[in-house]
Amino acid sequence: MAEVLLKNVRKSFGKVETIHGVNLEIRDREFVVFVGPSGCGKSTLLRLIAGLEDITSGDLLIDGKRVNALPPAKRGISMVFQSYALYPHMTVFENIAFGLRLAGGGDDAVKQAVEKAAGILELTPLLDRLPKDLSGGQRQRVAIGRAIVRDPKVFLFDEPLSNLDAALRVQTRIEIAKLHQDMAATMIYVTHDQVEAMTLADKIVVLRAGEVEQVGAPLRLYHHPRNLFVAGFIGSPQMNFIKTRATGTGPDGVRCALPGGGEVTARVSAEGVVEGEPVTLGIRPEHMGAANGGVGVEGKVDVVEQLGESHLMHVVLPDGQRMIARAPGDAQAREGGQAVLGLDGALCHLFRDDGLACARLS
Amino acid sequence: MAEAANLHAAAPERARTGGEGSELSRAKVRSALLFLAPMVVVLFLVAGWPLIRTIWFSFTDASLSDIGNYGFVGVDNFYNSEWGGLLSDANWWTAVWNTLYFTFVSVSLETVLGMIVALALNVKFPGRGWVRAAILIPWAIPTIVSAKMWGWMLHDQFGMLNDLGMTLGLLAEPVAWTASPDTAMLAVIIVDVWKTTPFMALLILAGLQMLPSDCYEAARVDGVHPVRVFFKVTLPLVYPAVMVAVIFRALDSLRIFDLIYVLTSNSQDTMTMSVYARQQLVDFQDVGYGSAASTMLFLIIAALTLATITIGKVKLGGDPR
Numbered sequence: 010m011a012e013v014l015l016k017n018v019r020k021s022f023g024k025v026e027t028i029h030g031v032n033l034e035i036r037d038r039e040f041v042v043f044v045g046p047s048g049c050g051k052s053t054l055l056r057l058i059a060g061l062e063d064i065t066s067g068d069l070l071i072d073g074k075r076v077n078a079l080p081p082a083k084r085g086i087s088m089v090f091q092s093y094a095l096y097p098h099m100t101v102f103e104n105i106a107f108g109l110r111l112a113g114g115g116d117d118a119v120k121q122a123v124e125k126a127a128g129i130l131e132l133t134p135l136l137d138r139l140p141k142d143l144s145g146g147q148r149q150r151v152a153i154g155r156a157i158v159r160d161p162k163v164f165l166f167d168e169p170l171s172n173l174d175a176a177l178r179v180q181t182r183i184e185i186a187k188l189h190q191d192m193a194a195t196m197i198y199v200t201h202d203q204v205e206a207m208t209l210a211d212k213i214v215v216l217r218a219g220e221v222e223q224v225g226a227p228l229r230l231y232h233h234p235r236n237l238f239v240a241g242f243i244g245s246p247q248m249n250f251i252k253t254r255a256t257g258t259g260p261d262g263v264r265c266a267l268p269g270g271g272e273v274t275a276r277v278s279a280e281g282v283v284e285g286e287p288v289t290l291g292i293r294p295e296h297m298g299a300a301n302g303g304v305g306v307e308g309k310v311d312v313v314e315q316l317g318e319s320h321l322m323h324v325v326l327p328d329g330q331r332m333i334a335r336a337p338g339d340a341q342a343r344e345g346g347q348a349v350l351g352l353d354g355a356l357c358h359l360f361r362d363d364g365l366a367c368a369r370l371s
Numbered sequence: 372m373a374e375a376a377n378l379h380a381a382a383p384e385r386a387r388t389g390g391e392g393s394e395l396s397r398a399k400v401r402s403a404l405l406f407l408a409p410m411v412v413v414l415f416l417v418a419g420w421p422l423i424r425t426i427w428f429s430f431t432d433a434s435l436s437d438i439g440n441y442g443f444v445g446v447d448n449f450y451n452s453e454w455g456g457l458l459s460d461a462n463w464w465t466a467v468w469n470t471l472y473f474t475f476v477s478v479s480l481e482t483v484l485g486m487i488v489a490l491a492l493n494v495k496f497p498g499r500g501w502v503r504a505a506i507l508i509p510w511a512i513p514t515i516v517s518a519k520m521w522g523w524m525l526h527d528q529f530g531m532l533n534d535l536g537m538t539l540g541l542l543a544e545p546v547a548w549t550a551s552p553d554t555a556m557l558a559v560i561i562v563d564v565w566k567t568t569p570f571m572a573l574l575i576l577a578g579l580q581m582l583p584s585d586c587y588e589a590a591r592v593d594g595v596h597p598v599r600v601f602f603k604v605t606l607p608l609v610y611p612a613v614m615v616a617v618i619f620r621a622l623d624s625l626r627i628f629d630l631i632y633v634l635t636s637n638s639q640d641t642m643t644m645s646v647y648a649r650q651q652l653v654d655f656q657d658v659g660y661g662s663a664a665s666t667m668l669f670l671i672i673a674a675l676t677l678a679t680i681t682i683g684k685v686k687l688g689g690d691p692r
Contacts, residue, residue: 061588082594094585098607107603108593159593 011072011085011162011195012037013058018067020050020057020219027053028219030067035197035212040189043199044206045216045242051199052167054216058197059088059165071163085162089169093152095140101127102136105154126158129191130184146177153185157192166198170205182208203243207231215239237364240291246321248358249297249332251290251306258282262370263359265290267352268328273304275357277367282359291358291366294321297334298351305351308332313342324348422669428662435656448663457663465639466647467671473556473631473643474624477563482617484564485571490601492572493579503576510569518633521562525549525634555640559631563624571616578612579605614683618676625672644668 013035020028028050035041043051056062058069060081069077076084095104105123127133130150140148149169156164166185170178186209189196200206206213207227215222215230215238222242223235234240240248256272257264258279264272265288275290282288306326314321320336334350336342359367429448433441450456457463492503509517524531525548536542548558582605590600628645635641637650648668652661 059592061591080594081592086592088589088592090585090589092583092585094583094589096586096589096604097583108590108595155589155593 012070013163013195013197014068014070014073015058016068016070018054018057018069019065020053020062021065026065026219028057028065031219031221033214033221033224035195038193038195040196040198040209040211041214042206042210042212043197043214043216044201044203045222047201048218049216050219051201051216053219055088055165055167055197055199058163059086060084061088086165087156087159087161087163088165088167089149089152089156091168091171093140093148093172095148095151095155097140100137100139101132101143101151101154104140104151105132105158108155109158122158123154126154129157129188130154145173146181149173149181150184153188157188162195164192164194164196166196168199168201170200170202178205185209203245207243213243215242217242233366233369234358235366237289237291237360237366240358240360240366244293246294246333246335248291248293249334250360251292251326251330251332253288253290255282255284255286255288257284262354263288263367265359267304267306268326268330269307271304271306273352273357274354275359275367276355276370277357277359278370279367282361282367287362289360291360292352292356294333294335296353296356297332298353304354305349306332307347307349310342310344310346310348313344322348322350324350425662425665425669428658429666431659431662433658433662435652435658438658441659444659448660449667457660457667462639462642463644463647463664463667466642466644469556469641470625470627470643470645473560473563473627473641474621477560477567477624478617478620480560480564481568481571481620482613484568485575485616486613488568488572489575489579492576506569506572508569509566512566514566514629515633517566518562518630521558521565522549522634525558549635550638552640555635555638559634559641562634563627563630566630567620567623571620574616574619575609575613578609578616581612582608614679617683618679621679622672622676625675626668644671 013033015031015033018028018031018033019026031054043054045051053062057064060076060079064077068075071084071086081088096107099107102123105126106119109119109122123136124133127136130153132147132150132154135143135147135151140151143151149172152169169185170181173181182205185198189209198205198209210227212224213227213230214224217238223230223239225233227243230239230243234243234248237250241250251265251268253265253267255263256266259274260279262274262276263279263282264274266272273290306324308324308326310322311325311331312323314323316338318338320338320340320342322334322336322342324332324334326332332350334348342348355371358369361367428441430443430445431441432444432447446456447453448456450458488506492499492506512520523529527533527545527547527550530545530548532548533542533545537545546554548554586604587600590604595603626645627643628649631641631643632646632649637646637654642650644664645668648661648664650661651657651664655661
């Protein structure tokens, strides 16, 4: 059992407040990912949970016990750092064992624990090497080994994959996911990479400027973003936004004018929306059919990015707004030509002037 | 000596790049030699030439009163059956012992105190910049000035050290700090430690600031006791920087002259090799014998430095990790 509870947690550095009252409930064995642009406070929040920074106000509870005043070592956590934080003069064995010696138990117990962790992470042949003789991925595994050997209640990961190359990142990501299954521990993971967030998380916490924007399961955030920021942050390429006006409301949604004429009925709750108010229509690139008939917007194809399995068409609308549509890899698309991008009202998001989303009906 | 070791360490590097014989690397070697040439010339003029001359004079009977007129006497200045020579002079060996004792005690004290000061200055606290600057003051004062200043503070009749000790009841009667055989060496060591601890602290501080901070956070998360972190993490990582500082300081104290000469003059109790050589050269006008003492001084320092570098496995100019 290791629940982590944050109650109105605030952090100030001098006079500058960087975390503005975060409330968060992390259940036992949950994999929670903090995600957000750089400077959003995600690493600070993790360091507050770790005890590497003091909490200015609010409560942090681990397993129902308030731990604000406890040093990191007494919180039952272990942490994997972005830069691995290995001791450069110690072998892999010594690195993993270093934090362990004080926990009690003789040399044999330490040796057994280290060898078990090394076995899980396939580090056994490397135990006598120094960190400088290891590859980036191996160093990262040593850092993870150092964390698991202490058998903590909560694992904290601070951007653990950002120093690895792309292929290794995918591999290590899968290893971490497997580790979470095997260890049955609570994990809190900080990243700016939304692919990591989507694939690893049971629950994503989107942060911006020290505030929680939305908390939820990855697909919940993808399909039902609470506001413009989350809609733009989750998903790649980012969601297309069309600034327009509501031209009518009804039980089946909100009608919106489209640039270049025509209308689309976004299938969202019309509650509170008044006719003529400025709204932002959102639609993901993968939901913009190239030729679905029905309603659509027409524009000039500016750039085509060929990814192999699909094309990304960058289209400039007559009023200058840019759209990105994901078309199948075999689609015929020429740069400089005209394209009609279909809009399905059932797949549209609608955001009011304050940035908040209207609830989707489907 | 440090420069010499550096040049030595760079030599295999040069051989490797030059050995390929490609045009680019030959051009690189040429420009490197061009940049090195002025320094080599200057070093030869200010260090090499006087050294060679001193070694030459040590085999002669030259005198300061008529330095142009001398004869070659072989190794007589070092050893001869007639009057013994340098190697059988008890005063010389006392000077050697004094120098080694002084160096060992003062450098050890400076290393420990410098480490403590450096660790304190490595912690962030308000006004740290000011404290860092202030701590350098003893080192910034010219040795002659601080020696004179301490000379007065240690004075047997008017010195504040005696006054303070008597007032507080620590001393029963005034102590002739610099004149008494029991305390002269102690007095000199106190002044040297006071003066050069800041230098040591600064060099060690520079080493401490290079240490990766995330290791310390990892140790905090793992709950490793700070004392253990110091001995198992900080000390091994800062060791190369400390050893370089120790070698610098040891070289300095092995040739100590000014502080001792000002505080205790030619006293036998504190006479070091440099003071001995000066006494022979200037007071006794015996350039040949004095040069022999200087040559021995040079050989002893060279041997000790080589020993320290070898035993301490210090890589001068290399990657510290």
